[in-house]
Amino acid sequence: MASVGAIDFPKEGFDAVIFDCDGTLVDSMPAHFDAWCEALGSYGAGGIFKEDVFFAMGGRPTRDIVVDINSEYGLKLDPEAIALAKRDAFLRKLHLVELIDEVADFAKSLCGKMPLAVASGGSRYVVEKTLKLLNCSDWFDEVVTAEDVSNGKPSPDIFLKAAELLGVAPERCLVIEDAPPGVMAALAAGMQVITVPMPLLDRTH
Secondary structure, three states: OEOOOOOOOOOOOOOEEEEOOEOOOEEOHHHHHHHHHHHHHHOOOOOOOOHHHHHHOOOOOHHHHHHHHHHHHOOOOOHHHHHHHHHHHHHHOHHHOEEEHHHHHHHHHHOOOOOEEEEOOOOHHHHHHHHHHOOOHHHOOEEEOHHHOOOOOOOOHHHHHHHHHHOOOHHHEEEEEOOHHHHHHHHHOOOEEEEOOOOOOOOOO
């Protein structure tokens, strides 16, 4: 499991918790970035997506990011084709992902005690496959993905949908997030937010 160091999780003031997946519950961002590079490279656009920009856009739907890349660089990449290539590249790297232990421990401590959900900008197929691989699917009552809402993060739609499915008022939901678009989305939904830092490098190897 990956570690991010101590996180000051609140102990009260909420009735449900909604977790982002990539970079929050799961240390998968390096694999996602590599998958982006591979997908863009296969369409002649290698090297244009910088790592700092990637992390700043974390949580946004793949297609939305491709639209932004096209606008930024004057390209005409097919968002659907890039999204599919990126998904397939990530699935080949899925064995590299692992739970972030502090967040996973927090989720496990609440499992069965209050409603829990995952709200991810990823595709349902990839998110559910990731949760299943890491044996944590059963922790969550609901999984909401980019395919379930009209507007992805930083729009609040995905978190509002999760709150609705959990049957909890948005202001009584705590969101665990790592990326700026997700934090903005949670705040726009009127929810409390805890930000997860990037995983620490494992210095034991």
